[in-house]
Amino acid sequence: MNILPNISFFNKFLLVIACMAFVQCTNENMKIEVYETSKSGNALTLISDFKTAEKVVNMTIDPEVTFQTIVGFGGSFTEASASLLNQLSKEKREEILQAYFGDNGAKYSLSRTHMASCDFSKSNYTYAKLENDLDLKGFTIEDDVDDLIPMILEAKKISKEGFKIIASPWTAPPWMKDNNHYVGGKLLPQYYDVFALYFSKYLEAYKGKGIDIWGLTAINEPHGNGSNWESTHFTPKEMTDFVENHLGPKLEKDGWGDVKILGYDQNRAGIKEWVDEMFRSDKSSKYFAGTAFHWYESTYEVFPEALSYAHHKAPNKLLIETEGCVDSEVPKWRNDQWYWEMEATDWGWDWASEKDKYLHPKYAPVNRYAIDIIGCLNNYVNGWVDWNMVLNKQGGPNWFKNWCVAPVIVDAEKDEVYYTPLYYVMTHFSRFMRPGALKIKCDIDQKYLHATAVKNPDGTIAVAVFNPINEAVTVKLKLNNQFQTWTINPHAIQTILINNHK
Numbered sequence: 001m002n003i004l005p006n007i008s009f010f011n012k013f014l015l016v017i018a019c020m021a022f023v024q025c026t027n028e029n030m031k032i033e034v035y036e037t038s039k040s041g042n043a044l045t046l047i048s049d050f051k052t053a054e055k056v057v058n059m060t061i062d063p064e065v066t067f068q069t070i071v072g073f074g075g076s077f078t079e080a081s082a083s084l085l086n087q088l089s090k091e092k093r094e095e096i097l098q099a100y101f102g103d104n105g106a107k108y109s110l111s112r113t114h115m116a117s118c119d120f121s122k123s124n125y126t127y128a129k130l131e132n133d134l135d136l137k138g139f140t141i142e143d144d145v146d147d148l149i150p151m152i153l154e155a156k157k158i159s160k161e162g163f164k165i166i167a168s169p170w171t172a173p174p175w176m177k178d179n180n181h182y183v184g185g186k187l188l189p190q191y192y193d194v195f196a197l198y199f200s201k202y203l204e205a206y207k208g209k210g211i212d213i214w215g216l217t218a219i220n221e222p223h224g225n226g227s228n229w230e231s232t233h234f235t236p237k238e239m240t241d242f243v244e245n246h247l248g249p250k251l252e253k254d255g256w257g258d259v260k261i262l263g264y265d266q267n268r269a270g271i272k273e274w275v276d277e278m279f280r281s282d283k284s285s286k287y288f289a290g291t292a293f294h295w296y297e298s299t300y301e302v303f304p305e306a307l308s309y310a311h312h313k314a315p316n317k318l319l320i321e322t323e324g325c326v327d328s329e330v331p332k333w334r335n336d337q338w339y340w341e342m343e344a345t346d347w348g349w350d351w352a353s354e355k356d357k358y359l360h361p362k363y364a365p366v367n368r369y370a371i372d373i374i375g376c377l378n379n380y381v382n383g384w385v386d387w388n389m390v391l392n393k394q395g396g397p398n399w400f401k402n403w404c405v406a407p408v409i410v411d412a413e414k415d416e417v418y419y420t421p422l423y424y425v426m427t428h429f430s431r432f433m434r435p436g437a438l439k440i441k442c443d444i445d446q447k448y449l450h451a452t453a454v455k456n457p458d459g460t461i462a463v464a465v466f467n468p469i470n471e472a473v474t475v476k477l478k479l480n481n482q483f484q485t486w487t488i489n490p491h492a493i494q495t496i497l498i499n500n501h502k
Contacts, residue, residue, distance in 0.1 A: 030482045031500050035432075037424040038492035039340040039366075044424050047494075050487040053472035057446045061463065061479045063455045063501070065441035068311075070454055071320065071383035072110030072164060073373075073430035075100065075407070077155075080120040080398050081390040082147035087412035094158075096408055096417060097151075100389060101159040106427040108163055109435045110383045111155075112322055113148065115169040115202055117182070118220070119229035120388055120398040124182045127202065128173040134194055139201040141209075149209050156211070164214035164435075166292070166322060166385070167202065168265060170230035171219075177232060184227045186234070192242055196250035203256050215260035217292045217322065218243055223266050226351075229400045236277035239263060240284050248287025260289035265322060267297035271306045275313045290318025290382070295372055296327065298359035299346055302375030311380035318382045324372065325387035326365045326405035330395045331420070333409060339365045339421040340491055344405075365405065369425045370450065370466040370493050377439055377452040377464075386426060428495045432462040448473050449488070461498040467491065 036042045085093045099105040117125045130138035141149075152165070171177070172187045172195050179185030187195055203213055222234035234242070243261055251259055264274040271293055279285045291310055297303065310319055328347045332338040341364055348360030373384050388406040395403030407423035410416065433454045442453035442463065453463040467473050467488045474487045479501050488494050 030479065030484045030498060032484055032486065033497040033499070034486050034494055035428070035497070036489065036492050036494045037421060037428065038489045039337070040489060040491070041336075042489070042492065043419075043421075044427060047486075050474075050485075051472070052485075053474040053487050055446070055448055055471055055473045057444050057449055057473055057475050059445075059451060059463075059475055059477045060441075060443045061453050061461065061477065062441040063461060063480070066455070067439040067441075068319075068380050068382050070433055070435060070437040070439065071318065072108070072435045073384050073426065073433065074106075074108035074110040074163060075112075075386040075389040075426070076323070077111060077113040077148060077152050077165075078118065078120040078388050079114075079122055079144075079148050080396060081388050081406070082151035083122060083397065084390050084392055084410055084412055085151055086147055088410060088417075089415050092410070092415055092417055094154075096390060096410075097155050097158050099408070099419065099423070101155045101163065103160050106423070106430045107161065107434075108159070108430050109161065110164050110166070110320075110385055112166045112168065112385045113152070114220070115167050115199075116143070116171070116173075117230055117399075118170040119400045119402055120396075120404075122397060123399050124230065126171075126173040126182075127205075128175075128198060131175040136194065136197055136201050139198070139205070141202070141205045149206075149211065152211055153209070161435075165211070166215040166217065166260075166262065166320070167206075167213045168217040168220040168292075168322070169198075169232075170221075171232045173198070182230045184224060184231055184233065186238075187232055187242070192246040193250070195242075196246040199247060200250055200254045200256060203251075203259060204254075213259060215262055215289065215320075217262045217265040218247060219265065220323075221266045221294070222264070223270070228402070236274045239274075240277045240280065243278075243287050244284040260318070261287055262290050262292040262318065262320060262322070263288050265292040266294055268293040268295065268303045268306050268321075269297040271303075271310050275310045279314045279317070285314065285317075288314075288317065290314075290320060292320050292322040295321060295324035296346070296348075299344075299348070299361060299363040299368055300371070301359055302372060302379065304375065304379045307376070307379040307381060319380055320383040320385070321372075321376055321381060322385050323387050324369075324384075326368070326422075327402070329405050330403050331391060331393060331405045331409045333393050333411075334418050336421055340367075342367075344368075364468075366421050366425055366491075366493070367466075367468050369422055370428075370464075371468070373425075373429055374450045374452045374464055374466060377454070384429070425493055428464055428493055432456075432495045432497060433464075434458075437462070449475070461501055463496040463498070464493070465496065466493045
């Protein structure tokens with residue numbers, strides 16, 4: 001039952017956080033706090049009253065068995081989101097950024113942005129507007145000054161702990177490509193050094209605005225996107241050659257050697273051939289901090305074999321999901337139930353080949369987010385980044401009109417904001433699983449639930465549990481020979497915070 005009726009979802013969350021220290025489920029040995037978002041209406045609601053369910057799951061957590069280190073969770077700064085924030089009142093703009101970055105909000109710790117234009121820009125643009133400008137003397141980030149940069153800077157002011165930014169170019173400047181176009185084509189070999197300089201100039205220009213970039217990907221979606229919007233095609237060997245012989249050495253020479261370079265940056269099912277090439281030798285591995293990937297290959301499959309292969313190929317390198325969203329859908333405005341129902345479809349519903357159609361059934365957006373993030377954490381992934389933070393009721397704006405869903409939807413004309421259930425799902429991870437946390441062993445003995453757990457730097461343990469079925473499930477937890485029991489409602493996600501484990 002929702003314990004805070006007649007208050008907006010986000011205000012409920014603020015009140016919950018304010019009182020989190022006062023409501024706890026306890027036994028003699030262990031204290032836990034249970035936060036739930038559910039189809040029945042809970043929105044990060046602190047739960048303290050549980051009834052035993054017919055279905056029971058036994059969970060065992062062992063904090064001594066550790067896996068990957070968490071880098072963070074968050075969303076992306078896009079021109080689409082930034083331009084919408086500029087259309088809202090000052091109060092609503094700040095409310096949204098507080099909801100994402102504030103101490104009483106989601107506390108996003110990892111983010112992404114685009115270098116020059118992408119599909120969620122208002123138009124095509126490049127930072128290198130002068131053709132054959134081999135020294136990039138005309139390099140300019142002027143197109144980012146009105147919308148994108150102010151959004152990032154305001155988020156920085158709000159975030160007390162800070163957040164990391166990964167920057168990705170969707171395309172090289174058209175004049176560097178074999179088709180002289182924003183969409184498709186390849187980077188001509190004679191411009192490899194110039195494109196490497198392009199990255200260095202970008203890092204310098206953004207630092208001049210007060211924005212440090214933590215990581216880069218060499219290109220967004222090197223396989224292309226069906227020649228729809230900005231792209232530049234690379235094979236695994238071409239990208240590895242570019243990073244090993246041009247981008248890596250250039251950044252090192254120019255003083256950007258600490259900036260992380262992530263390879264690949266497309267769907268995880270194809271990750272094997274990329275990591276084989278990226279980590280082919282010590283010389284190439286030196287410049288890759290890890291591998292970036294997206295989730296669009298399937299609406300339900302996490303591809304654990306692919307992720308496991310990538311991890312074991314380079315155990316000390318990062319695995320970061322850099323983009324995922326409910327694509328090919330117009331957002332449903334103030335209709336929470338839709339996000340819990342199997343009604344959404346993605347690009348593959350219409351366009352996937354016959355042999356791959358099974359990977360793209362109708363799905364529930366909440367289920368997709370929760371299962372994917374948990375599945376990623378259970379398969380060596382260090383960080384997970386959502387796509388646009390804010391979109392309008394149409395699922396834009398963007399120049400290509402490929403409408404998508406974001407966790408926060410706005411009606412700029414009416415100055416109204418809708419926090420979809422996806423916002424709360426993201427917050428279950430970003431708020432309670434902090435950078436530097438260690439993924440720890442978490443086993444369950446039934447397939448009713450999806451679960452994962454981390455140990456935070458402050459010693460707390462955060463457990464995420466998702467229940468996609470129509471029945472409540474009681475969880476019996478064993479941790480260091482201590483025991484605790486609680487129940488998760490049907491169609492619900494919970495975060496369980498354990499404060500005093502021994």
